[in-house]
Amino acid sequence: MIRRLTRLLPLFVALPVAAQTLPELADRALAADPAVRATGASLRAAEERLVQARAAYGPTANLTATSTETRYQELPAGQTRPFRADQYAFQVTQPVWRGALYPALQAARSQLEQAGNALLQSRLEAQQRLAEAVLEVFKSRDVVAHATALREAYGEQLAAARRGFQVGRAAAPEVREAEARVDNAIAQLLAAEAELDLRQQVLAEVANGPVPALLARAVAPEALPVLPADSVLEWLSQAEAESPQLRQARLAVDAAEAETRKASLAHAPTVDINYNYTHSSDTGTATSIFPRRGNSSAIGATLTIPLFASGATQSKVVETLALRDKAASELDLARRTLVIGVRQAFVATLSALSQAKALATAERSQALSVRANQRGFEVGIKTNADVLEAQGKLFEARRDLSRARHDAWAGYFRLRALSGQLGEADWQALDAQLVAHRPVDLNRARERSGS
Structure with a gap:
């Protein structure tokens, strides 16, 4: 049995690697992201703080047991007499009025919601990091493919220049220039x-692991995110309502205000109800040789009126007021940062989309130029330098087109994350646009140009 499990262990280890669709990769990345795990732990801690705040309204019970052994000697030379005393006391205290309890409960609730939004924010940031990493790989792979195709095209043109030099149709500088290219x-x-x-x-x-199957796929060349040019106000409104980061800042203000109320109520009196039950027994005392046993019980109310704390209470109020002002300023900063981030992401995405559309046309035109220069070189009306320059421009156009397409998707995912909307549906939508990766070939210019 153990041998069978040993043989199957590599299969279990390899299971996470087999997840290659984007939604599965997103789930895997979220499960392993340290920031997500840290905010998840903070959320669990905030839940326990809320339990503690609620428990402050309930009764507390204490049991105290005391046992003493005494040796008494009457002076000047009396006989030493030992005696023993045992006591068991049970006390229950029920708060009736403590003004600081309710603000503490409000603060704990705000902190719990704040921790929940921090978890949502960390999940959005983790997904955004994954999207950027995937798209950067796709973009870099296209650059490698284009550079490989360009090197092969330059190699073919170098061979043609050398053949032309041998038959006297090309000059030596053309060969040297082709070699340099x-x-x-x-x-x-x-x-x-x-x-x-x-x-x-x-x-x-x-x-959280290699992704070989994903690397065999690529974003379809015609796939681009949809972003209306006049929708920036909708994105800003959505971000204002759904951004976990902005909600955290609002809840921090609520928690700070609750802490201020809690500190100010430290001046207020408190009322508690107490119940005590005591059982005592002894074998005598210093003044008696007779053993005693007895039970006593008492119930009463305790009124506590704070009078003076050397300025600590007022200082605490001033401190919480300063922290409340700090939280309010951080809320304004978070709102401003969010608005700027959404506008920047929107403009960057819109710009990348426009560039992608323009560069697609430029690529087709440059592909026609490469073919025309190749034909001109074949009939002797174009030089080898003209062909090399046209091929280089085609490489640059395709490289820039790939960059613009992937930047558009990266900007769109960032925009979705800033507005608090990035989720599984976005991964499914992008995954549906993935196709099998096909290496780039400069000779496909002939097909695209219709030659």
């Missing part, structure tokens, strides 16, 4: 591969 393309490819390796490591760290 090949060397530069190789350098760009090495840099792109190093960047891709780094992005894959970051993704594996964020996603």
Whole structure:
């Protein structure tokens, strides 16, 4: 049995790695994210603080047991006499009026809601980090694919230049320029591969493991998020209502105000009801040789009126007022930061979408230019430098187009996170836009141009 479990252990270890759809990866990343776990622990602690605040309204009971052994000697030379005394006391106290209890309960409730929103915020940030890591990998992989295709195209053009030089159709500088372009393309490819390796490591760290199946997929070239140009006010309204970060700041103000009320009520009197039951027994005392046993019980009320605390109570009130002002300022700062962040994300996403649409047209035009320059070179009306330059511009257009498309998705996910809406539906929508990854080939320009 143990041998069978040992053979199956690698399968269980590999199970998390098998999750390759984006919703599954998001769940896996959230489960392993340290920030999410930390805020989850803070939420559990806040729940217990609320239990403690409620418990302050209930009774408290104490049991005290005392046992003493005494040796008494009458002076100047009397006989030593030992005796023993035992006492058991049971006390119950029920608060009747303590003004600070209700503000403490309000503060605990606000802190619990604040911790819940902190957990939501950390989950949104973790999902945003995962989205950025995935899209950065896709973007870097496209750069590598484009650099590889460009290097191959430059290599083919170098071979053509060398053949032309051998038959006298090309000059030596054209061959040297083609060689320089090949060397530069190789350098760009090495840099792109190093960047891709780094992005894959970051993704594996964020996603809590390798994602080989995801790396075989890519965002469809025509897939872009939908973002109406006149919807910024809707996004701002949504963020104002749903942002966990802004709700945390509001709840921090509520908790600070409750702490202020709690501190000010430290001046107020308190009333408690007490019940005491005592059982005592002894074998004698210093003045009696007769043993005694007895029970007593008492019930009463205790009124406590605070008179003077050397200024500590008033100082505590001033402290809580300052903390309330701090929380109010942080709320204004959080609102301002949120508005700026939403506007920046909206403009960045809209700009990336516009660039993607414009660069798609530029790519098609540059593909036609590459084909035209290749034909011109074949018939002798274009030089090798013209072809190399056209191919380089096509590479830049495709690289920029890939960057714009992925930046649009990254900006859209950031916008959804800032407005408190990022969730499983967004991952499912992006996952539906993933297709099998196909390496880039500059010769596809002929197909796109209809040549």
